[in-house]
Amino acid sequence: MEKILNKIIDNNRYLIKEGAVADYIPALLKANPNHIGICVMDVDGNIYKAGDYTEKFTIQSISKVMSLMLALIDNGEDQVFKKIDYEPTEEPFNTLFKLDFPHTIKPSNPMINSGAIVTTSLIKGEGEERFNRLLTLIRTVTENPNISYNEEVYLSEKETGNKNRAMAYLMKSRGFIEGDVEDILDTYFKQCSIEVTAVDIARIGLFIANRCKLSKGDRICDNKTASILTAIMATCGMYNFSGEYASTVGIPSKSGVGGGILGTIPYKMGIGVFSPALDQYGNSIAGYGIMADLSKELNLNIF
Amino acid sequence: MEKILNKIIDNNRYLIKEGAVADYIPALLKANPNHIGICVMDVDGNIYKAGDYTEKFTIQSISKVMSLMLALIDNGEDQVFKKIDYEPTEEPFNTLFKLDFPHTIKPSNPMINSGAIVTTSLIKGEGEERFNRLLTLIRTVTENPNISYNEEVYLSEKETGNKNRAMAYLMKSRGFIEGDVEDILDTYFKQCSIEVTAVDIARIGLFIANRCKLSKGDRICDNKTASILTAIMATCGMYNFSGEYASTVGIPSKSGVGGGILGTIPYKMGIGVFSPALDQYGNSIAGYGIMADLSKELNLNIF
Amino acid sequence: MEKILNKIIDNNRYLIKEGAVADYIPALLKANPNHIGICVMDVDGNIYKAGDYTEKFTIQSISKVMSLMLALIDNGEDQVFKKIDYEPTEEPFNTLFKLDFPHTIKPSNPMINSGAIVTTSLIKGEGEERFNRLLTLIRTVTENPNISYNEEVYLSEKETGNKNRAMAYLMKSRGFIEGDVEDILDTYFKQCSIEVTAVDIARIGLFIANRCKLSKGDRICDNKTASILTAIMATCGMYNFSGEYASTVGIPSKSGVGGGILGTIPYKMGIGVFSPALDQYGNSIAGYGIMADLSKELNLNIF
Amino acid sequence: MEKILNKIIDNNRYLIKEGAVADYIPALLKANPNHIGICVMDVDGNIYKAGDYTEKFTIQSISKVMSLMLALIDNGEDQVFKKIDYEPTEEPFNTLFKLDFPHTIKPSNPMINSGAIVTTSLIKGEGEERFNRLLTLIRTVTENPNISYNEEVYLSEKETGNKNRAMAYLMKSRGFIEGDVEDILDTYFKQCSIEVTAVDIARIGLFIANRCKLSKGDRICDNKTASILTAIMATCGMYNFSGEYASTVGIPSKSGVGGGILGTIPYKMGIGVFSPALDQYGNSIAGYGIMADLSKELNLNIF
Structure with missing residues (x-):
């Protein structure tokens, strides 16, 4: 083999x-x-x-599977998919334009960035807790307690993540996400930086x-x-x-x-x-x- | 059972x-x-x-699976997917707007109407031949030689299928389909009317x-x-x-x-x-x- | 001077x-x-x-001013602008995509092709009459009774006007225009061919x-x-x-x-x-x- | 009178x-x-x-005329319209979606919010200077030295202006604006709050x-x-x-x-x-x- x-x-x-x-x-x-x-x-x-x-x-978008798992554990399928659709899209991972359409009510799916930001917002916890709970889950599932995140990548994502920031503020303005946008983004950037x-x-x-x-x-x-x-x-x-x-x-x-x-x-x-x-x-x-x-x-x- | x-x-x-x-x-x-x-x-x-x-x-969109099968038999995977993408879309089956975007080069997939019209255009044959070859394939696969189409439904689709017609002419104008538009639509409407x-x-x-x-x-x-x-x-x-x-x-x-x-x-x-x-x-x-x-x-x- | x-x-x-x-x-x-x-x-x-x-x-899109004049004479401002908006668009003259948006109820303005096709549909008359009334108006306003249309250009437009055809069928499917689509397009292609x-x-x-x-x-x-x-x-x-x-x-x-x-x-x-x-x-x-x-x-x- | x-x-x-x-x-x-x-x-x-x-x-969007005036004084017509188009749009003042289209290179015009945010970014000055120069121009033009801004409205706009924030970060990510996004937004919210x-x-x-x-x-x-x-x-x-x-x-x-x-x-x-x-x-x-x-x-x- x-x-x-x-x-x-x-x-x-x-x-x-x-x-x-x-x-x-x-x-x-x-x-x-x-x-x-x-x-x-x-x-x-x-x-x-x-x-x-x-x-x-760095795990990057693969973390979206784990954050979805945790959001499902925390909220159940019904609550999660009230906020994010299940539908694949032919647009790129960082697509944003449909979020501005009058008839759009949620991001297309949890695997594109907009949907993943909503997923992260659904993880229960205040401040650092969200990230820590996700990291714990990833350590548990990988059976590897040494997993952590890369500070340099995290800071780099945070500094240059303007498209993600745009999505998050747009979704906030439309009521697609609740909570503090910068807090949610911070968790999101950190989860992407897990090694x-x-x-x-x-x-x-x-x-x-x-x-x-x-x-x-x-x-x-x-x-x-x-x-x-x-x-x-x-x-x-x-x-x-x-x-x-x-x-x-x-x-x-x-x-x-x-x-x-x-x-x-x-x-x-x-x-x-x-x-x-x-x-x-x-x-x-x-x-x-x-x-x-x-x-x-x-x-x-x-x- | x-x-x-x-x-x-x-x-x-x-x-x-x-x-x-x-x-x-x-x-x-x-x-x-x-x-x-x-x-x-x-x-x-x-x-x-x-x-x-x-x-x-009437078989309606289920015929898209059969026309894709025939287009693949006739042209091979490479040629078919040069003309139609494989990507699911979150838009409805009769969506059209992305076909007008400057960066679009083919319809999203063969299961939405625009893609299915291209699929039908790829079936080899002149005039009635396209439809007859598809009908023969469907009879063969279902092992039911009595299958035919419903004339009333076909004429009704033909008369009212303006959205499909719009798609087909738009795709024609952009070079996404070759051949006579009304001929292709005629086959498409007929295939949908198979009982x-x-x-x-x-x-x-x-x-x-x-x-x-x-x-x-x-x-x-x-x-x-x-x-x-x-x-x-x-x-x-x-x-x-x-x-x-x-x-x-x-x-x-x-x-x-x-x-x-x-x-x-x-x-x-x-x-x-x-x-x-x-x-x-x-x-x-x-x-x-x-x-x-x-x-x-x-x-x-x-x- | x-x-x-x-x-x-x-x-x-x-x-x-x-x-x-x-x-x-x-x-x-x-x-x-x-x-x-x-x-x-x-x-x-x-x-x-x-x-x-x-x-x-050939007059081409300048005819849109004259057809709008005639549509206004025939129907009055209120009726015309129930069917066509007054709003400029940053999209090209042959744009189509917004006509497919669920919230769109009419084309943006009478100077882009979609709006002009609706304008033409609003000219009163059956068959040739629409075109003849428009030609008469143009002859009157230009004070030139010799004005006519170029048959070759008209046939060329008719043969290759698939984008316009797509728009017209799309607008028909959404109820933006009434009447026979090919008839309206025929008048539209002919009016564009006036010399x-x-x-x-x-x-x-x-x-x-x-x-x-x-x-x-x-x-x-x-x-x-x-x-x-x-x-x-x-x-x-x-x-x-x-x-x-x-x-x-x-x-x-x-x-x-x-x-x-x-x-x-x-x-x-x-x-x-x-x-x-x-x-x-x-x-x-x-x-x-x-x-x-x-x-x-x-x-x-x-x- | x-x-x-x-x-x-x-x-x-x-x-x-x-x-x-x-x-x-x-x-x-x-x-x-x-x-x-x-x-x-x-x-x-x-x-x-x-x-x-x-x-x-509060002056709100009327300030866009004054900020455009100042941006034109500071940069000249050519430089300003390299960054913002002159074209009217049929979309609402807070439209965003076209900014995400691959072929878009600048906002449609300086009278919608996205264009006005770019306009503000083109006013010369560091930090407070941008706003102060604009306020001075408005006082000069109105011949009213007592004009100032409403702190409560400014803070309210700042707190709730998530759609504007989304636009600004999106334009930043695409290179449509230079400089610090929050600084530019701060000036923008303040200019809208002038009484x-x-x-x-x-x-x-x-x-x-x-x-x-x-x-x-x-x-x-x-x-x-x-x-x-x-x-x-x-x-x-x-x-x-x-x-x-x-x-x-x-x-x-x-x-x-x-x-x-x-x-x-x-x-x-x-x-x-x-x-x-x-x-x-x-x-x-x-x-x-x-x-x-x-x-x-x-x-x-x-x-």
């Missing part, structure tokens, strides 16, 4: 040159574009790793595949939550490439501009991939190639 | 009153809103039926679940085409309710405003549901309830 | 090379880009001409400046209609360059992609300019330069 | 009941809706007043009508600036009612949600009207009626 993983990595390494590391958050420019790592965990407890799986990277490895990401994927059970069998949330998270990843997880990804890979996934991709195959497997060079949609370019090959090689396409 | 199906029908019959039969095509107003029928076929050859499964209804039953629809679902194999084992198209069709149904098949449907039902499906819903569960099952009262999205309102119950009862959620 | 006009023509001749004759209607490509003509008529009966003022060109000279155009301008009185004093419509036409030309007449034109020229004007510009200065003067090379907005590029110079030289800016 | 003004006020008083004072800035809710005042000044030095012309109100009377407003109108000359003949800016300001008021000054206002009133004007309307008739007259109940566009409802009557009664329509 690890031989297969290494071969797939090698086959996709050339893609790095066709992508570029994220440049809209200055601190992300420091990433080493040559890194490629992968980790696969199945429900039988097998763990396979290859490449730079020990390298840390993980491909192994941590694979474990999140396995946890969801296992219907929200930890490796020792403890249940954090119910089967229905696992289905919702998986469905939303499958329909919205790869930004405005989600449809093409579903048709060509067929693994419910969530990407982040840090270069990570989280994959989950219900009742079967969790996958973590990492390679920081991105394509035009903001997805890891080699990561996509790896996922596509993995899907074919191991027959993982759920469709 | 048929007992379960009957119970599910009974449990969802009350929903009929909360919906309404389609009114934008005058001839559809004649549908009997009280009809509810279902048919389930599994890969082992079992067939279960309940309710008004012998009633005919089927819940049994026919279930057989389409089974065919896709069986990776495009007929009951006697003949292959019409390849496994990859089955995956693409299933993925597109899962992400775009229920109009701008597709995301919520994925999260709450989890069965790759395609609805039509005639009241039908086609479901397919890879390697497992095909489902046909029929009930003509629609919700605000244009999906069968009792049909959605039935699919949701069926998914829970038989544990069919793929996510 | 004619010396001034000749000097202004010479000063702006270089602009021709920076523009291009309209290419989206194939027959317009035959225009000679080197033509420049001008005619100025004041309320005291003086007529000044220079350059190619005897050359014929005029700079002298004819200047006389239209003088007629409006004279509060809708012919040279012998006969009144065709009232002072209020003259004010409305002038106000709409001032705010919407130069497509999505109207604002910049108002700030830099200050003469209420209407352009056409045939290369003509109609100017009117209330109680003072009518101006006709012709030069077929267009800028990016669809306005005559040398025509704009000529109008700007004329405004400065003769102190015509009304603002 | 004052008899005419009183009659016009009386004729339009009933309109107050059909409007409502602005509610989106809490402090504006305290305005007395029954106030109506008017002041007319002509170029011969005559001043006519009627009604509540001594009542103070004036109908007399002050009339004097601004007269100043522009007089081609930017003070009553004693000193020139503050040139004739071309006067034309630009007048043209922009005529095409964009009454929000997305500007077109209908031009057709029905024909006086270049700028309204504010404080209830004021500034009118200017080139080489002729300045007008200040005040009545705080607003219509759906955010324009003074009785103010519009008064302007329409005044235009007819005194034959002031420039079109």
Whole structure:
């Protein structure tokens, strides 16, 4: 198996040159574009790793899956989806314009930035508490108590996150979010700056595949939550490439501009991939190639 | 099993009153809103039926799955998706406005009307040939040689289909479609008017679940085409309710405003549901309830 | 005075090379880009001409002023502006997307194509009668009984006018226009193909400046209609360059992609300019330069 | 003359009941809706007043004319209109969505909020200096050294101005504005809170009508600036009612949600009207009626 993983990595390494590391958050420019790592965990407890799986990277939008999980735990499905729709959009992750349409009543889904900012606002807690509760959940699910956030990336996001700030103030003015906008943004920027490895990401994927059970069998949330998270990843997880990804890979996934991709195959497997060079949609370019090959090689396409 | 199906029908019959039969095509107003029928076929050859499964209804948007199948057979994936994107949209099935944006280069996906009109334009053939080839494919896949179209509904669609006409001329002016617009629309209106039953629809679902194999084992198209069709149904098949449907039902499906819903569960099952009262999205309102119950009862959620 | 006009023509001749004759209607490509003509008529009966003022060109969008005049005569201000708004738009003349927004109830103004198509639909008459009544009005106002339309341009517009066709069908589907769409479009394409000279155009301008009185004093419509036409030309007449034109020229004007510009200065003067090379907005590029110079030289800016 | 003004006020008083004072800035809710005042000044030095012309109100969007004047003085026409377009829009004053379109490069015009925020950013000065320079200009032009701003309204705007904040951050993220966003917004909120009377407003109108000359003949800016300001008021000054206002009133004007309307008739007259109940566009409802009557009664329509 690890031989297969290494071969797939090698086959996709050339893609790095066709992508570029994220440049809209200055601190992300420091990433080493040559890194490629992968980790696969199945429900039988097998763990396979290859490449730079020990390298840390910021979780970025993959955190949206975890904040949605926590918002669902805190509020229940009905309350969450009163405030955020479930619908995929063909607009980019940082789209804003429909939020200004008179007939819009909530952001399209929790995987684009506007929806994710609402998700974060729904996590219970005051001030630092929101972030701390989310970090605790991520540590629990990854079974890695050492996970923390990268201060430099956080400050860089905070300083340059004007599009996110615009969304948040627009949603505030329309009554889509409650609470202090800068507080919510602060949590949001911090959650994006959490550092993980491909192994941590694979474990999140396995946890969801296992219907929200930890490796020792403890249940954090119910089967229905696992289905919702998986469905939303499958329909919205790869930004405005989600449809093409579903048709060509067929693994419910969530990407982040840090270069990570989280994959989950219900009742079967969790996958973590990492390679920081991105394509035009903001997805890891080699990561996509790896996922596509993995899907074919191991027959993982759920469709 | 048929007992379960009957119970599910009974449990969802009350929903009929909360919906309404389609009114934008005058001839559809004649549908009997009280009809509810279902048919389930599994890969082992079992067939279960309940309710008004012998009633005919027009296939409407479910035909988009079949025209996409034929366009893929005729042109291959690359050529088709040069002309139509794979991306779900949060806009309604008859959305048009993004087609006028300077940066738009193709319709969002083949399940909304604009994309489906392009799909139809990609079917090879002159004049009547396009439609006849599609009808032949549908007869083959449903294994029902008696399928034909409803002349009254076709003429009604043709007369009142001004929004579809607007889309087609707009796409023509932007170079998104080639060929004679009225010819393409004529085929499109005719394909929507094809009459089927819940049994026919279930057989389409089974065919896709069986990776495009007929009951006697003949292959019409390849496994990859089955995956693409299933993925597109899962992400775009229920109009701008597709995301919520994925999260709450989890069965790759395609609805039509005639009241039908086609479901397919890879390697497992095909489902046909029929009930003509629609919700605000244009999906069968009792049909959605039935699919949701069926998914829970038989544990069919793929996510 | 004619010396001034000749000097202004010479000063702006270089602009021709920076523009291009309209290419989206194939027959317009035959225009000679080197033509420049001008005619100025004041309320005291003086007529000044220079350059190619005897050359014929198709009236194109300048006809929108005349069709609006006739629609106002036929229906009154209230009825017309129930169906078309008065508001300038920053979108191009052939914009369509807002017509698809749920909250839109009419096109923005009568100077963009969508609004002009509605205007034409409001002219009373069956079949050919609409067009014939408009042609008669134009002959009356220009005091030129020889005016007619160019069959080749008309057929070319009809064949290639798919964007206009899309707008018309979209507006039909939303109830913004009544009547037969192809009939209305036929009149619209024909009215755009009417051939005029700079002298004819200047006389239209003088007629409006004279509060809708012919040279012998006969009144065709009232002072209020003259004010409305002038106000709409001032705010919407130069497509999505109207604002910049108002700030830099200050003469209420209407352009056409045939290369003509109609100017009117209330109680003072009518101006006709012709030069077929267009800028990016669809306005005559040398025509704009000529109008700007004329405004400065003769102190015509009304603002 | 004052008899005419009183009659016009009386004729339009009933309109107050059909409007409502602005509610989106809490402090504006305290305005007395029954106030109506008017002041007319002509170029011969005559001043006519009627009604509540001594009542103070906040200048709100009328300040956009003055900030544009200062930005033009500071930067020249070319530099200002590199950053803001001249084009009227049919969208409301607080529209935002087009700022997110990929092809948008600047806000539509300086009379909508987004454009006005850019205008303010172009005023030269650090910190308080921007605002102080603008206040000084307003005092000079109104020839009223006592003008100041209302602290309560300013703080209320600052606290609740989330839509404006969203626009500013969006424009910052796209490079449409330079400098510190909160600083610019602070100046913007403060400039909107400047308190004036109908007399002050009339004097601004007269100043522009007089081609930017003070009553004693000193020139503050040139004739071309006067034309630009007048043209922009005529095409964009009454929000997305500007077109209908031009057709029905024909006086270049700028309204504010404080209830004021500034009118200017080139080489002729300045007008200040005040009545705080607003219509759906955010324009003074009785103010519009008064302007329409005044235009007819005194034959002031420039079109």
